[in-house]
Amino acid sequence: MQRIPRYLQLAAELREEILKGDFAGGRQFPTETVLCRKYDVSRYTIREALRRLEAEGLIQRRRGSGTTVQPAAARGGALHQPLSNVGELLQYAQGSEVVYERQGHGPLPGEVAVQLADPTDGEWTAFRGVRRHAGDAPPIAATDAYFHEMLGDAVEALDLGAGTLFSQIEQLAGVQIGKVTQDIQAIAADPAIAAALEVDEGSPVLRILRCYFDPKGRIFEISVSHHPGDRFAYAMHIDVEA
Template identity: 40%
Template sequence: MTHPSGPTLPRYQEIVHTLLAEVEQGVHKVGARFPTEQELCARFRVSRHTVREALRRLQGMGLLNRRRGAGSVLAARQADGRFHNSISALDELLQYASSTRLEVLSTERLIVDAVQAERLGCRAETQWVRVSALRRAEGASEPFAYTEIYVDAALGDVVRDIGRKQRAVHAMIEETYGLTIAEVFQTIEAIPADANTASRLALPANAPVLLIGRRYFAEDGRLVEISVNTHPGGRFRYEMTLLRR
Protein backbone atom coordinates (compact mmCIF):
# COMPACT_ATOMS: atom_id res chain seq x y z
CA MET A 1 0.00 0.00 0.00
CA THR A 2 1.27 3.46 -0.83
CA HIS A 3 0.58 6.34 1.52
CA PRO A 4 0.38 9.75 -0.15
CA SER A 5 2.04 12.66 1.54
CA GLY A 6 2.86 16.21 0.63
CA PRO A 7 2.31 19.82 1.55
CA THR A 8 -1.42 19.67 0.78
CA LEU A 9 -2.08 17.13 3.55
CA PRO A 10 -2.78 18.19 7.14
CA ARG A 11 0.16 17.40 9.40
CA TYR A 12 -1.81 14.85 11.43
CA GLN A 13 -2.63 12.98 8.21
CA GLU A 14 1.04 12.78 7.28
CA ILE A 15 1.71 11.28 10.71
CA VAL A 16 -1.10 8.77 10.18
CA HIS A 17 0.41 7.67 6.86
CA THR A 18 3.85 7.28 8.41
CA LEU A 19 2.53 5.21 11.31
CA LEU A 20 0.39 3.07 9.01
CA ALA A 21 3.46 2.26 6.93
CA GLU A 22 5.37 1.29 10.07
CA VAL A 23 2.51 -0.96 11.20
CA GLU A 24 2.49 -2.72 7.83
CA GLN A 25 6.27 -3.15 7.98
CA GLY A 26 6.06 -4.71 11.44
CA VAL A 27 7.83 -1.90 13.25
CA HIS A 28 4.98 -1.92 15.78
CA LYS A 29 3.76 -5.30 17.03
CA VAL A 30 0.13 -6.27 17.64
CA GLY A 31 -0.53 -6.35 21.39
CA ALA A 32 2.49 -4.18 22.18
CA ARG A 33 2.47 -0.68 23.62
CA PHE A 34 2.25 2.03 20.96
CA PRO A 35 4.43 5.17 21.23
CA THR A 36 3.03 7.68 23.69
CA GLU A 37 1.69 11.12 22.79
CA GLN A 38 4.81 12.68 24.29
CA GLU A 39 7.11 10.42 22.28
CA LEU A 40 5.26 11.16 19.04
CA CYS A 41 5.25 14.91 19.74
CA ALA A 42 9.02 14.85 20.15
CA ARG A 43 9.56 12.63 17.13
CA PHE A 44 7.41 14.59 14.69
CA ARG A 45 7.95 18.00 16.35
CA VAL A 46 4.24 18.78 16.51
CA SER A 47 1.75 19.77 19.19
CA ARG A 48 -0.10 17.30 21.38
CA HIS A 49 -3.34 18.32 19.63
CA THR A 50 -1.91 17.17 16.27
CA VAL A 51 -0.73 13.86 17.71
CA ARG A 52 -4.06 13.21 19.42
CA GLU A 53 -5.88 13.77 16.13
CA ALA A 54 -3.58 11.27 14.38
CA LEU A 55 -4.13 8.70 17.14
CA ARG A 56 -7.90 9.23 16.97
CA ARG A 57 -7.80 8.45 13.25
CA LEU A 58 -5.85 5.25 13.87
CA GLN A 59 -8.29 4.30 16.60
CA GLY A 60 -11.17 4.99 14.22
CA MET A 61 -9.64 2.46 11.80
CA GLY A 62 -9.67 -0.16 14.55
CA LEU A 63 -5.87 -0.27 14.82
CA LEU A 64 -5.46 1.11 18.33
CA ASN A 65 -6.98 0.45 21.71
CA ARG A 66 -6.59 3.62 23.75
CA ARG A 67 -7.06 3.83 27.51
CA ARG A 68 -7.04 7.10 29.38
CA GLY A 69 -3.97 7.20 31.60
CA ALA A 70 -2.67 3.87 30.26
CA GLY A 71 -1.53 4.75 26.73
CA SER A 72 -2.28 2.88 23.50
CA VAL A 73 -1.86 -0.71 22.35
CA LEU A 74 -1.72 -1.83 18.73
CA ALA A 75 -4.85 -3.95 18.22
CA ALA A 76 -4.43 -5.03 14.58
CA ARG A 77 -2.23 -4.61 11.54
CA GLN A 78 -5.08 -3.86 9.16
CA ALA A 79 -8.18 -1.72 9.49
CA ASP A 80 -11.36 -3.78 9.86
CA GLY A 81 -13.55 -1.37 7.89
CA ARG A 82 -15.73 -0.36 10.84
CA PHE A 83 -15.91 2.98 12.56
CA HIS A 84 -14.74 2.61 16.17
CA ASN A 85 -16.22 4.88 18.81
CA SER A 86 -14.51 4.80 22.20
CA ILE A 87 -16.09 6.98 24.89
CA SER A 88 -15.21 7.23 28.56
CA ALA A 89 -16.11 10.90 29.17
CA LEU A 90 -18.47 13.53 27.78
CA ASP A 91 -15.59 15.43 26.19
CA GLU A 92 -14.90 12.47 23.90
CA LEU A 93 -18.27 13.03 22.21
CA LEU A 94 -16.72 16.28 20.96
CA GLN A 95 -13.92 14.29 19.33
CA TYR A 96 -16.47 11.93 17.77
CA ALA A 97 -18.30 14.87 16.18
CA SER A 98 -15.14 16.57 14.96
CA SER A 99 -13.73 13.46 13.27
CA THR A 100 -16.89 12.48 11.33
CA ARG A 101 -19.13 14.13 8.73
CA LEU A 102 -22.86 14.71 9.13
CA GLU A 103 -25.05 14.89 6.02
CA VAL A 104 -28.35 16.53 6.93
CA LEU A 105 -31.33 14.96 5.15
CA SER A 106 -34.20 16.96 6.65
CA THR A 107 -35.10 19.43 9.39
CA GLU A 108 -38.57 19.86 10.86
CA ARG A 109 -40.32 21.32 13.90
CA LEU A 110 -42.74 19.02 15.68
CA ILE A 111 -44.77 18.47 18.83
CA VAL A 112 -44.18 14.94 20.08
CA ASP A 113 -47.19 12.79 20.82
CA ALA A 114 -47.46 10.25 23.63
CA VAL A 115 -45.97 7.38 21.60
CA GLN A 116 -42.98 9.45 20.45
CA ALA A 117 -42.47 10.82 23.96
CA GLU A 118 -42.26 7.32 25.43
CA ARG A 119 -39.73 6.29 22.80
CA LEU A 120 -37.59 9.40 23.26
CA GLY A 121 -37.86 9.67 27.02
CA CYS A 122 -39.38 13.15 27.09
CA ARG A 123 -42.73 14.69 27.99
CA ALA A 124 -45.62 14.51 25.54
CA GLU A 125 -46.83 17.70 23.86
CA THR A 126 -43.37 19.32 24.04
CA GLN A 127 -41.89 21.09 21.01
CA TRP A 128 -38.66 19.97 19.36
CA VAL A 129 -36.70 20.55 16.17
CA ARG A 130 -35.73 17.22 14.60
CA VAL A 131 -32.73 16.89 12.31
CA SER A 132 -32.39 13.63 10.35
CA ALA A 133 -28.90 12.91 9.04
CA LEU A 134 -26.38 10.32 7.92
CA ARG A 135 -22.98 10.17 9.63
CA ARG A 136 -19.82 9.08 7.83
CA ALA A 137 -16.20 8.64 8.81
CA GLU A 138 -13.78 10.97 7.05
CA GLY A 139 -12.98 9.63 3.59
CA ALA A 140 -15.75 7.01 3.67
CA SER A 141 -18.68 6.96 1.24
CA GLU A 142 -20.82 4.50 3.19
CA PRO A 143 -22.58 5.89 6.28
CA PHE A 144 -22.03 4.15 9.60
CA ALA A 145 -25.07 5.73 11.25
CA TYR A 146 -28.51 7.14 10.63
CA THR A 147 -29.09 9.83 13.23
CA GLU A 148 -32.08 11.77 14.48
CA ILE A 149 -31.21 14.76 16.65
CA TYR A 150 -33.94 16.48 18.66
CA VAL A 151 -33.23 19.97 19.99
CA ASP A 152 -35.53 21.80 22.41
CA ALA A 153 -37.45 24.21 20.15
CA ALA A 154 -36.53 27.12 22.44
CA LEU A 155 -32.87 26.43 21.59
CA GLY A 156 -33.48 25.95 17.89
CA ASP A 157 -31.03 28.59 16.67
CA VAL A 158 -28.23 26.02 16.80
CA VAL A 159 -29.94 23.82 14.22
CA ARG A 160 -28.72 25.91 11.30
CA ASP A 161 -25.12 24.95 12.14
CA ILE A 162 -25.75 21.20 12.36
CA GLY A 163 -23.92 19.62 9.43
CA ARG A 164 -22.12 22.86 8.59
CA LYS A 165 -19.84 22.75 11.62
CA GLN A 166 -18.05 19.63 12.79
CA ARG A 167 -19.09 20.25 16.36
CA ALA A 168 -21.15 18.24 18.82
CA VAL A 169 -24.66 19.69 19.08
CA HIS A 170 -24.55 19.79 22.88
CA ALA A 171 -21.37 21.91 22.66
CA MET A 172 -23.12 24.34 20.31
CA ILE A 173 -26.03 24.59 22.74
CA GLU A 174 -23.64 25.37 25.58
CA GLU A 175 -21.81 28.03 23.59
CA THR A 176 -24.93 29.69 22.16
CA TYR A 177 -27.11 29.75 25.26
CA GLY A 178 -24.60 29.70 28.11
CA LEU A 179 -25.88 26.37 29.42
CA THR A 180 -23.82 23.55 30.90
CA ILE A 181 -24.62 19.95 30.08
CA ALA A 182 -24.38 18.22 33.44
CA GLU A 183 -25.59 14.72 32.61
CA VAL A 184 -26.02 12.45 29.60
CA PHE A 185 -28.21 9.36 29.93
CA GLN A 186 -27.40 6.68 27.35
CA THR A 187 -29.21 3.53 26.27
CA ILE A 188 -27.93 0.82 23.91
CA GLU A 189 -30.25 -1.69 22.30
CA ALA A 190 -30.07 -4.23 19.47
CA ILE A 191 -33.18 -4.07 17.27
CA PRO A 192 -34.35 -4.91 13.73
CA ALA A 193 -34.22 -1.95 11.36
CA ASP A 194 -37.57 -0.38 10.52
CA ALA A 195 -38.39 0.47 6.90
CA ASN A 196 -37.22 4.10 7.14
CA THR A 197 -33.90 3.28 8.78
CA ALA A 198 -33.24 0.36 6.42
CA SER A 199 -33.78 2.59 3.38
CA ARG A 200 -31.50 5.31 4.77
CA LEU A 201 -28.67 2.85 5.39
CA ALA A 202 -29.27 0.65 2.31
CA LEU A 203 -30.07 -2.38 4.47
CA PRO A 204 -32.54 -5.23 4.03
CA ALA A 205 -35.77 -4.84 5.99
CA ASN A 206 -35.43 -6.00 9.61
CA ALA A 207 -31.63 -6.16 9.38
CA PRO A 208 -29.98 -6.11 12.84
CA VAL A 209 -28.86 -2.66 13.95
CA LEU A 210 -27.47 -1.14 17.13
CA LEU A 211 -29.56 1.70 18.52
CA ILE A 212 -27.77 4.18 20.79
CA GLY A 213 -29.94 6.85 22.37
CA ARG A 214 -28.66 9.79 24.42
CA ARG A 215 -30.54 12.40 26.44
CA TYR A 216 -28.68 15.56 27.42
CA PHE A 217 -29.66 17.37 30.61
CA ALA A 218 -28.63 20.88 31.67
CA GLU A 219 -27.59 21.69 35.24
CA ASP A 220 -31.16 22.66 36.16
CA GLY A 221 -32.39 19.22 35.07
CA ARG A 222 -33.91 20.43 31.81
CA LEU A 223 -33.78 18.01 28.89
CA VAL A 224 -32.30 20.04 26.01
CA GLU A 225 -31.23 17.47 23.41
CA ILE A 226 -32.02 13.91 22.39
CA SER A 227 -30.07 11.88 19.86
CA VAL A 228 -31.07 8.54 18.36
CA ASN A 229 -28.21 6.89 16.48
CA THR A 230 -28.76 3.71 14.49
CA HIS A 231 -25.69 1.72 13.42
CA PRO A 232 -25.75 -1.18 10.94
CA GLY A 233 -23.91 -4.36 11.85
CA GLY A 234 -20.40 -4.57 10.45
CA ARG A 235 -19.90 -0.80 10.10
CA PHE A 236 -19.55 0.30 13.71
CA ARG A 237 -18.07 -0.80 17.01
CA TYR A 238 -18.68 0.89 20.35
CA GLU A 239 -15.96 0.76 22.98
CA MET A 240 -16.30 1.86 26.60
CA THR A 241 -13.83 2.05 29.45
CA LEU A 242 -15.00 1.62 33.05
CA LEU A 243 -12.69 2.90 35.77
CA ARG A 244 -12.91 1.91 39.43
CA ARG A 245 -12.81 4.94 41.71
Protein backbone atom coordinates in the same frame (compact mmCIF):
# COMPACT_ATOMS: atom_id res chain seq x y z
CA MET B 1 -18.34 25.75 26.10
CA GLN B 2 -16.67 22.83 27.84
CA ARG B 3 -12.93 22.70 27.12
CA ILE B 4 -11.72 19.34 25.83
CA PRO B 5 -8.50 18.13 27.51
CA ARG B 6 -5.49 17.86 25.22
CA TYR B 7 -5.10 14.11 25.80
CA LEU B 8 -8.65 13.53 24.52
CA GLN B 9 -7.94 15.68 21.46
CA LEU B 10 -4.76 13.70 20.83
CA ALA B 11 -6.54 10.37 21.34
CA ALA B 12 -9.09 11.43 18.71
CA GLU B 13 -6.34 12.40 16.24
CA LEU B 14 -4.50 9.10 16.71
CA ARG B 15 -7.76 7.14 16.57
CA GLU B 16 -8.59 8.75 13.23
CA GLU B 17 -5.16 7.86 11.80
CA ILE B 18 -5.45 4.25 13.01
CA LEU B 19 -8.94 3.78 11.58
CA LYS B 20 -7.91 5.32 8.25
CA GLY B 21 -5.29 2.57 8.00
CA ASP B 22 -2.27 4.86 8.39
CA PHE B 23 -0.69 2.25 10.66
CA ALA B 24 -0.50 -1.38 9.53
CA GLY B 25 -1.85 -3.94 11.96
CA GLY B 26 0.80 -5.67 14.05
CA ARG B 27 3.50 -3.14 13.22
CA GLN B 28 5.24 -0.98 15.76
CA PHE B 29 3.44 2.21 16.78
CA PRO B 30 5.51 5.42 17.21
CA THR B 31 7.26 5.62 20.57
CA GLU B 32 6.25 8.04 23.29
CA THR B 33 9.34 10.13 22.55
CA VAL B 34 8.46 10.41 18.88
CA LEU B 35 4.85 11.30 19.66
CA CYS B 36 5.90 13.92 22.22
CA ARG B 37 8.09 15.57 19.62
CA LYS B 38 5.52 15.33 16.82
CA TYR B 39 2.57 16.76 18.79
CA ASP B 40 4.56 19.01 21.14
CA VAL B 41 2.94 17.62 24.27
CA SER B 42 4.12 16.10 27.53
CA ARG B 43 4.77 12.42 28.11
CA TYR B 44 1.81 12.37 30.51
CA THR B 45 -0.51 13.59 27.72
CA ILE B 46 0.80 10.88 25.39
CA ARG B 47 0.36 8.15 27.98
CA GLU B 48 -3.21 9.22 28.80
CA ALA B 49 -4.12 9.26 25.09
CA LEU B 50 -2.56 5.82 24.54
CA ARG B 51 -4.28 4.46 27.63
CA ARG B 52 -7.64 5.30 26.09
CA LEU B 53 -6.76 3.79 22.74
CA GLU B 54 -5.66 0.61 24.49
CA ALA B 55 -8.92 0.47 26.48
CA GLU B 56 -10.79 0.69 23.18
CA GLY B 57 -8.86 -2.26 21.76
CA LEU B 58 -7.13 -0.21 19.06
CA ILE B 59 -3.57 -0.73 20.27
CA GLN B 60 -1.69 -3.14 22.50
CA ARG B 61 1.11 -2.03 24.82
CA ARG B 62 3.64 -4.44 26.23
CA ARG B 63 6.46 -3.58 28.56
CA GLY B 64 9.77 -4.05 26.79
CA SER B 65 8.30 -4.58 23.33
CA GLY B 66 6.53 -1.29 22.65
CA THR B 67 3.10 -0.53 21.23
CA THR B 68 1.44 -2.19 18.24
CA VAL B 69 -1.82 -1.53 16.37
CA GLN B 70 -4.40 -4.28 16.68
CA PRO B 71 -4.98 -5.88 13.25
CA ALA B 72 -8.76 -5.37 13.29
CA ALA B 73 -8.34 -1.66 14.04
CA ALA B 74 -5.92 -1.18 11.15
CA ARG B 75 -8.52 -2.40 8.69
CA GLY B 76 -10.65 0.67 9.43
CA GLY B 77 -14.11 1.11 7.92
CA ALA B 78 -16.04 1.21 11.18
CA LEU B 79 -17.02 4.02 13.48
CA HIS B 80 -15.21 3.32 16.74
CA GLN B 81 -16.87 5.25 19.53
CA PRO B 82 -15.29 5.64 22.97
CA LEU B 83 -17.19 6.94 25.95
CA SER B 84 -16.01 7.84 29.40
CA ASN B 85 -17.03 11.51 29.56
CA VAL B 86 -18.74 14.27 27.61
CA GLY B 87 -15.42 15.35 26.10
CA GLU B 88 -15.11 12.05 24.29
CA LEU B 89 -18.65 12.42 22.96
CA LEU B 90 -17.47 15.67 21.38
CA GLN B 91 -14.50 13.94 19.76
CA TYR B 92 -15.85 10.66 18.42
CA ALA B 93 -17.12 12.11 15.14
CA GLN B 94 -13.69 13.24 13.98
CA GLY B 95 -12.71 11.58 10.73
CA SER B 96 -16.30 11.32 9.50
CA GLU B 97 -18.70 13.75 7.89
CA VAL B 98 -22.42 14.44 7.88
CA VAL B 99 -24.77 17.19 6.72
CA TYR B 100 -28.02 17.48 8.65
CA GLU B 101 -31.32 18.54 7.15
CA ARG B 102 -34.14 20.19 9.05
CA GLN B 103 -37.20 17.94 9.30
CA GLY B 104 -39.75 20.19 10.97
CA HIS B 105 -41.00 21.60 14.27
CA GLY B 106 -43.63 20.17 16.61
CA PRO B 107 -44.21 17.67 19.44
CA LEU B 108 -41.62 14.94 19.96
CA PRO B 109 -42.55 11.90 17.81
CA GLY B 110 -44.51 9.36 19.81
CA GLU B 111 -42.11 6.50 19.05
CA VAL B 112 -39.32 8.51 20.71
CA ALA B 113 -41.32 9.95 23.62
CA VAL B 114 -42.59 6.51 24.64
CA GLN B 115 -39.01 5.39 25.31
CA LEU B 116 -38.34 8.18 27.82
CA ALA B 117 -39.28 8.35 31.49
CA ASP B 118 -38.62 12.11 31.70
CA PRO B 119 -41.08 14.81 30.57
CA THR B 120 -40.84 15.74 26.87
CA ASP B 121 -43.59 18.37 26.65
CA GLY B 122 -43.27 21.37 24.38
CA GLU B 123 -42.14 21.87 20.80
CA TRP B 124 -39.06 20.24 19.29
CA THR B 125 -37.09 21.04 16.12
CA ALA B 126 -35.96 17.90 14.29
CA PHE B 127 -32.89 17.31 12.13
CA ARG B 128 -31.76 14.21 10.25
CA GLY B 129 -28.35 13.23 8.87
CA VAL B 130 -26.39 10.23 7.59
CA ARG B 131 -22.75 9.99 8.69
CA ARG B 132 -19.97 8.58 6.50
CA HIS B 133 -16.20 8.42 6.77
CA ALA B 134 -15.83 10.28 3.46
CA GLY B 135 -17.34 10.70 0.02
CA ASP B 136 -18.88 7.49 -1.27
CA ALA B 137 -18.03 5.40 1.80
CA PRO B 138 -20.96 3.36 3.15
CA PRO B 139 -23.03 5.01 5.91
CA ILE B 140 -21.91 4.41 9.48
CA ALA B 141 -24.83 6.13 11.22
CA ALA B 142 -28.27 7.58 10.58
CA THR B 143 -29.18 10.14 13.23
CA ASP B 144 -32.31 12.04 14.18
CA ALA B 145 -31.68 14.96 16.54
CA TYR B 146 -34.36 16.91 18.41
CA PHE B 147 -33.88 20.30 20.10
CA HIS B 148 -36.33 21.70 22.65
CA GLU B 149 -37.93 25.12 22.23
CA MET B 150 -36.20 26.32 25.43
CA LEU B 151 -33.09 26.81 23.29
CA GLY B 152 -34.78 29.65 21.42
CA ASP B 153 -33.19 31.14 18.32
CA ALA B 154 -29.94 29.20 18.89
CA VAL B 155 -31.39 26.26 16.96
CA GLU B 156 -31.73 28.44 13.85
CA ALA B 157 -28.04 29.35 14.07
CA LEU B 158 -26.76 25.75 14.00
CA ASP B 159 -24.22 24.95 11.30
CA LEU B 160 -25.79 21.83 9.80
CA GLY B 161 -22.57 20.79 8.07
CA ALA B 162 -20.31 21.06 11.10
CA GLY B 163 -20.42 17.35 11.95
CA THR B 164 -21.91 17.50 15.43
CA LEU B 165 -24.82 19.64 16.59
CA PHE B 166 -24.85 19.38 20.37
CA SER B 167 -21.28 20.67 20.61
CA GLN B 168 -22.53 23.97 19.15
CA ILE B 169 -25.57 24.37 21.37
CA GLU B 170 -23.66 25.07 24.57
CA GLN B 171 -22.14 28.18 23.05
CA LEU B 172 -25.07 29.32 20.90
CA ALA B 173 -27.73 28.93 23.59
CA GLY B 174 -25.57 29.48 26.65
CA VAL B 175 -26.75 26.16 28.06
CA GLN B 176 -24.55 23.80 30.08
CA ILE B 177 -24.69 20.02 29.89
CA GLY B 178 -25.56 18.68 33.33
CA LYS B 179 -25.61 15.02 32.35
CA VAL B 180 -26.02 12.70 29.37
CA THR B 181 -27.94 9.43 29.48
CA GLN B 182 -27.98 6.80 26.79
CA ASP B 183 -29.82 3.61 25.99
CA ILE B 184 -28.34 1.07 23.57
CA GLN B 185 -30.46 -1.62 21.95
CA ALA B 186 -29.91 -4.10 19.13
CA ILE B 187 -32.84 -4.05 16.70
CA ALA B 188 -33.70 -5.14 13.16
CA ALA B 189 -33.55 -2.43 10.50
CA ASP B 190 -36.99 -1.31 9.34
CA PRO B 191 -37.40 -0.21 5.69
CA ALA B 192 -36.55 3.45 6.39
CA ILE B 193 -33.42 2.69 8.44
CA ALA B 194 -32.31 0.01 5.96
CA ALA B 195 -32.56 2.51 3.10
CA ALA B 196 -30.65 5.21 5.01
CA LEU B 197 -27.85 2.83 6.04
CA GLU B 198 -27.77 0.95 2.72
CA VAL B 199 -28.31 -2.43 4.36
CA ASP B 200 -30.90 -5.17 3.91
CA GLU B 201 -34.22 -4.79 5.68
CA GLY B 202 -34.09 -6.79 8.90
CA SER B 203 -30.32 -6.48 9.23
CA PRO B 204 -29.00 -6.05 12.78
CA VAL B 205 -28.36 -2.45 13.80
CA LEU B 206 -27.58 -0.73 17.08
CA ARG B 207 -29.89 2.04 18.19
CA ILE B 208 -28.38 4.58 20.57
CA LEU B 209 -30.83 6.94 22.26
CA ARG B 210 -29.16 9.86 24.06
CA CYS B 211 -30.71 12.55 26.20
CA TYR B 212 -28.86 15.73 27.09
CA PHE B 213 -29.92 17.44 30.32
CA ASP B 214 -29.17 20.91 31.65
CA PRO B 215 -28.06 21.34 35.30
CA LYS B 216 -31.74 21.71 36.32
CA GLY B 217 -32.53 18.24 35.00
CA ARG B 218 -34.43 19.37 31.88
CA ILE B 219 -33.92 17.59 28.57
CA PHE B 220 -32.89 20.07 25.90
CA GLU B 221 -31.67 17.67 23.20
CA ILE B 222 -32.42 14.09 22.20
CA SER B 223 -30.60 12.08 19.54
CA VAL B 224 -31.52 8.70 18.10
CA SER B 225 -28.74 7.08 16.07
CA HIS B 226 -28.80 3.79 14.16
CA HIS B 227 -25.53 2.04 13.30
CA PRO B 228 -24.99 -0.98 11.01
CA GLY B 229 -23.75 -3.93 13.04
CA ASP B 230 -20.63 -4.44 10.94
CA ARG B 231 -19.63 -0.75 10.79
CA PHE B 232 -19.69 0.24 14.41
CA ALA B 233 -17.64 -0.55 17.49
CA TYR B 234 -18.45 0.77 20.96
CA ALA B 235 -15.91 0.95 23.74
CA MET B 236 -16.09 2.23 27.30
CA HIS B 237 -13.40 2.42 29.93
CA ILE B 238 -14.03 2.80 33.64
CA ASP B 239 -11.49 4.17 36.07
CA VAL B 240 -11.61 2.13 39.27
CA GLU B 241 -11.49 4.22 42.41
CA ALA B 242 -8.89 3.21 44.97
